[in-house]
Amino acid sequence: MKDFKLPDEPKITSGFTTPEFYFEQFSKKLLSQIPKGEPKVISFWSQHKNWMFAAAAIITVSFSIPLMNISNSDEVQTTEIENYLYYYSTITDDEIIDHLDESDLNNITIESQVTDETLETILMEESDIEYQLTN
Amino acid sequence: MQEEKEFILQLSDPQTQHKAFERLLQLYQKPLYHHIRNIVLNHDDADDVLQNTFIKVFNYLKDFKGDSKLFSWMYRIATNEALTFIQQKAKRNGTTSVALQSKAIENLTSDAYFDGNEIQLKLQKAIVRLPEKQLRVFKMKYFEELKYEEISEIVGTSVGALKASYHHAVKKIEEFLKED
Numbered sequence: 001m002k003d004f005k006l007p008d009e010p011k012i013t014s015g016f017t018t019p020e021f022y023f024e025q026f027s028k029k030l031l032s033q034i035p036k037g038e039p040k041v042i043s044f045w046s047q048h049k050n051w052m053f054a055a056a057a058i059i060t061v062s063f064s065i066p067l068m069n070i071s072n073s074d075e076v077q078t079t080e081i082e083n084y085l086y087y088y089s090t091i092t093d094d095e096i097i098d099h100l101d102e103s104d105l106n107n108i109t110i111e112s113q114v115t116d117e118t119l120e121t122i123l124m125e126e127s128d129i130e131y132q133l134t135n
Numbered sequence: 136m137q138e139e140k141e142f143i144l145q146l147s148d149p150q151t152q153h154k155a156f157e158r159l160l161q162l163y164q165k166p167l168y169h170h171i172r173n174i175v176l177n178h179d180d181a182d183d184v185l186q187n188t189f190i191k192v193f194n195y196l197k198d199f200k201g202d203s204k205l206f207s208w209m210y211r212i213a214t215n216e217a218l219t220f221i222q223q224k225a226k227r228n229g230t231t232s233v234a235l236q237s238k239a240i241e242n243l244t245s246d247a248y249f250d251g252n253e254i255q256l257k258l259q260k261a262i263v264r265l266p267e268k269q270l271r272v273f274k275m276k277y278f279e280e281l282k283y284e285e286i287s288e289i290v291g292t293s294v295g296a297l298k299a300s301y302h303h304a305v306k307k308i309e310e311f312l313k314e315d
Contacts, residue, residue: 004312006277006305012258014278015243015251016172023168026182027160030189034156035149 139205146196156193163206164189166279167213173274174217176239178248184220188213207288214289237263261311269304276301 145155167188172181191212199208218232225235240263243249243256251259262270271290275281276297283294290297 004309006309012254013251014169014173015249015255015259016169016176016178017248017250018168018178019248022182023164026164026168026185027157030160030186031153031157033190034153034193036153 140201143196143199143201143205159192160189163209167209170210170275170279171213171217173278174214174271175221176236176243177246180220180224181217184213184216187220188216191216203288207285210289233267257312258308261308264311265304265307269300269307272297272300273304273308 142155142158145151146159148155164185168181168185171184171188172178175181175184188209192209195212199205221232221235225232228235230238239246240259243251243259262273265273272286275286275289276283281289283297286292286297287294292300
């Protein structure tokens with residue numbers, strides 16, 4: 001072959017060919033391997049789970065506080081209140097007695113070793129007993 | 136550039152990804168196929184490599200920073216996939232990539248997907264004798280008709296060096312063809 005100058009010659013293509021409809025089928029085949037692109041659904045739970053955990057923790061603690069208090073004896077609370085009133089209150093015994101009603105009187109229990117005879121003797125010696133009973 | 140940025144965003148967004156990728160295939164499947172085919176020579180091998188290339192493009196899109204153009208990034212993936220493919224094929228056959236390619240060219244007439252005439256066959260036989268760099272530049276410039284600037288972005292060599300490589304490649308091919 002004489003004086004072959006490539007730039008001067010008609011374009012020589014590679015000679016490579018492809019099967020018929022190769023590229024159409026290639027596209028379809030490849031696109032079937034690609035995700036369809038549906039929007040990702042993020043559940044409310046997964047989006048806000050940190051806040052959900054915090055809220056659940058707060059609610060749990062809130063419920064447990066009164067439960068913890070209920071486990072204490074009512075008697076302790078009552079005793080504490082009585083002690084406080086005894087030492088700090090300015091209310092007189094007469095004022096307390098004036099505010100007692102029938103049910104309060106029925107609930108008062110007195111434990112005493114004094115016999116009826118001893119009691120009668122004490123009352124007979126009391127000079128203004130008549131005054132006390134009528135006022 | 137803005138158009139390409141928007142296209143990349145569409146390719147990354149799950150809602151628009153599928154349609155955007157369909158467009159990407161329409162734009163690049165043929166040029167990338169021919170680029171790969173020019174390296175691996177065999178159609179079935181080119182088909183495998185082309186699939187691997189687009190799947191890698193899809194998977195690596197999220198890491199694509201836009202430092203280079205999308206096309207040059209895809210061509211680099213295609214080139215690496217094709218070169219790795221023939222290296223692995225050569226290893227499996229207990230030979231070298233160069234020897235494998237030479238043998239493939241010798242048997243080109245028996246390839247079902249080569250319908251080249253005499254001059255086309257002679258040109259292929261001349262090209263395979265070139266040094267690797269000249270061989271790659273020649274195919275990209277002459278067969279694929281890429282611009283020097285585009286080849287430069289793909290292979291990372293200066294335009295000046297590419298022009299020199301191509302010039303030397305053309306001279307050698309003309310000599311090889313004169314020998315016949």
